[in-house]
Amino acid sequence: MLKMHNIRKSYRTDTIETHALRDFSLEVNEGEFVSVTGPSGSGKTTFLNIAGLLETPTGGQYLLDGEDVSSLNDNQRSRLRNEKIGFIFQGFNLIPDLNLFDNIDVPLRYRGFNAKERKKRIEKVLEQVGLSARARHLPAQLSGGQQQRVAIARALAGEPRFLLADEPTGNLDSLMARQVMELLEFINEWGTTIVMVTHDPDLARRAHRNIQVVDGQVSDLQRTAAPTAVEIA
Amino acid sequence: MIGYYLSLAIRSLRSTPILSSLMVAAIAVGVGAAMTTLTLNYMMSRNALAEKDAVLYAVQLDSWSATQGVDNPSEMPWQVTYQDAVSLLRSDIPTHQVAMHLWGGPISVEGSEIRPFVAGARVTSRDFFALFGVDFIYGGTWSEEADSSPLQQIVLSEETNEKLFGGENSVGRSLNFNGALFTVVGVTEHWQPSPKVHDLNNGSFNNSAEVFLPFGLHRQFEIYPWGNNNGWKAEEINSYEDRLNSDVVWLQYWVQLDSPEQVEDYRDFLTAHIRGQKAQGRFPRPLKFGLTNPSEWLQLNEVVDGDDRMLSWLSLAFLLVCLVNAVALLLAKFLRKAPEAGVRRALGASRNAVFSQHLVESGCVGLAGGLVGILLTLGGLGLIRQLQMGYMDRVAAMDWTMMIAAIGLAVLSSLLAGLYPAWRISRTNPSVYLKTQ
Structure with a gap:
């Protein structure tokens, strides 16, 4: 499903070059639930952004569902992101001005579905996350856990094959976190591949496989993060 | 989307x-x-005569001095002399043609409660209405004879007819204009081109004429036009006849030429006219005339x-x-x-x-x-x-x-x-x- 080989990502300012990922190689199989852990600044989010086609790697090869995405242009990457990838964020990232229905509608609009198809999908996913009765509510009228369920519904509406979750329970209390985790596990059981970045070792253990990222590289060992910034000036 | x-x-x-x-x-x-x-x-x-832009032409004749320049973009007088206007009116080439100028005077109806007022008049030839597309509510233009003989016929604008006769059909009624009795032969529909393309000499945006008078009245009333009178040489003018025969320019001249052949024939006619005048000692400058359509006329006159x-x-x-x-x-x-x-x-x-x-x-x-x-x-x-x-x-x-x-x-x-x-x-x-x- 996802295959990264020697991915490198560096950010450059006038005086500093920061290596966020260095020879990062990872393979995630279809249907897997993989958790990614590591200290702050280790490159977890950069990995997630590259995996989600939000950023392009500086070097290396990335195959998504067998397709080399390294050379795709923005339109192609956006289409692929829309069709194959679902995002769940720590901060939910719902659009505050839009009600739940319209929030879930956003990716479906870019997919080009007609109104009938969009409505059918939105109602289906709202039912799946148990928020059908709140379709016309604004995000601010919901609890954190409910908002994250809406975000999950939005990610699922396009029926993606690949779900990327960036600390999806980071802003939730333990009860809500458990509910969200159960929902993700349920989604995974239905065949969706999930890669979840988390700081929580308990949640990480519930995944099929746990990958530790340290200093921008995949590592089995936890160690103190070394500086990743190299002065070049 | x-x-x-x-x-x-x-x-x-x-x-x-x-x-x-x-x-x-x-x-x-x-x-x-x-x-x-x-x-x-x-x-x-805006060109108020845009609909007739392809067939109407303002006529200019370069009758000016050989030594003095003309201070306008066309480098020719905007207007023509009376003697030239009368000669041009004899041509049978144009579909319609008008010589005209602004005038005015007190107007009243005998026995009416309406107090006399000064009305702006356009002294012109009978083709004026057909050439500029001015429609009539009542009656029509004056007789052909009135363009050369002093027949006291008058055409009123809709507004003037409203003022004097309450908007009734006044054709055949009499009124006083400048102390003489005139018979109403027609009443035009409201006509107020803006800018006043047909006469840019007397205020491009001024009101249009309130009454229209035949061209044949000049000698009878010794009409001195309102508006610009321009001359370039010291002429001894002791009588009205001297004025009519002078080189002072004070008339606007327009023709309607419906086909390229007419335009060509009219060009030949103007050329022959100028050559004839040159033979009589007039038109000291190189032969030159202007035939300008309304849209170009507006630009040439720098209305804006x-x-x-x-x-x-x-x-x-x-x-x-x-x-x-x-x-x-x-x-x-x-x-x-x-x-x-x-x-x-x-x-x-x-x-x-x-x-x-x-x-x-x-x-x-x-x-x-x-x-x-x-x-x-x-x-x-x-x-x-x-x-x-x-x-x-x-x-x-x-x-x-x-x-x-x-x-x-x-x-x-x-x-x-x-x-x-x-x-x-x-x-x-x-x-x-x-x-x-």
Whole structure:
């Protein structure tokens, strides 16, 4: 499903070059639930952004569902992101001005579905996350856990094959976190591949496989993060 | 997706009413100022004879001095002499032709309670109405004989007929004009070309004539025209006959030539006329005449002068300043919504989609700015009308063309203003906002 080989990502300012990922190689199989852990600044989010086609790697090869995405242009990457990838964020990232229905509608609009198809999908996913009765509510009228369920519904509406979750329970209390985790596990059981970045070792253990990222590289060992910034000036 | 973008734009604008109002105001003020001056220029340069532009020609004859220049772009006198006008009227080439000038005098109806008033008159030949497309409510033009013989026939404008006869059919009725008794032979429909293309010598935007009189009355009434009389040589003029035979130019001359053959024949006729006059010692300069259609005639006469054009450029510069403000406001608004754009990018929106969405929002600002701008323009034109400059009632008015132009200018301006902000927002890195939102 996802295959990264020697991915490198560096950010450059006038005086500093920061290596966020260095020879990062990872393979995630279809249907897997993989958790990614590591200290702050280790490159977890950069990995997630590259995996989600939000950023392009500086070097290396990335195959998504067998397709080399390294050379795709923005339109192609956006289409692929829309069709194959679902995002769940720590901060939910719902659009505050839009009600739940319209929030879930956003990716479906870019997919080009007609109104009938969009409505059918939105109602289906709202039912799946148990928020059908709140379709016309604004995000601010919901609890954190409910908002994250809406975000999950939005990610699922396009029926993606690949779900990327960036600390999806980071802003939730333990009860809500458990509910969200159960929902993700349920989604995974239905065949969706999930890669979840988390700081929580308990949640990480519930995944099929746990990958530790340290200093921008995949590592089995936890160690103190070394500086990743190299002065070049 | 345009419908979707429109709904997002309206939602977005409503969510920030103060900022949205400021952006609309910036566009509206710029458009209002620009459209006020552009409307004045447009109305002033409008060709009221556009329908007959292909067949009407103002006639100029270069009868001027060999040594003195003529201070106008055509380098020929705008008007012709009486003796030339009479000679040209003898031609049977034009479909219609008119010699004319402005005059006036007190007018009254015997036994009427209406007090006498001074009416502006156009002394002209009977073809005037057919040539300029002036329709009649009652009656028609005077007899052919009246163009060469002193027949006291008169045509009234609709407004004058209303004043004197309460709008009734006055054909056959008598009235006093300049102390003489005239018989009404026709009443024209309202006719007020603006600018007054047919006579730009006597105020391009002045009122049209209130009455029309036959060309054959000159000698009987010793008519001295109102308006410009220009001469170039010291002539001894001791009698009215001397004046009619002088080289003073004071008549406007127009012809209607319906075909290229007619134009060619008329050119030959004018050439022959000038050669004939040269043989008699007149027309000292090289042979030259002008046949100019109405639209070129307006340009040649510089109805819209340099100051008016400068004012238009200044107002467009002001619009530019307003646009720069709009760019800054749009940029502030769009960048504030960068996190939402980041979410949309993550959910599958391409850069082009984000760019288009924000450009549509800019267009909506422009549309609203255009509508408010029209109101400001109407207000501005209303203020100008308050200046009581007479013709401003006709010139300081907005027609549908200018209203559509105002909307077009506003939308185009706002799209231009929105280009950079929309581009900026579409190029932001979504991952930055997804983490920090």
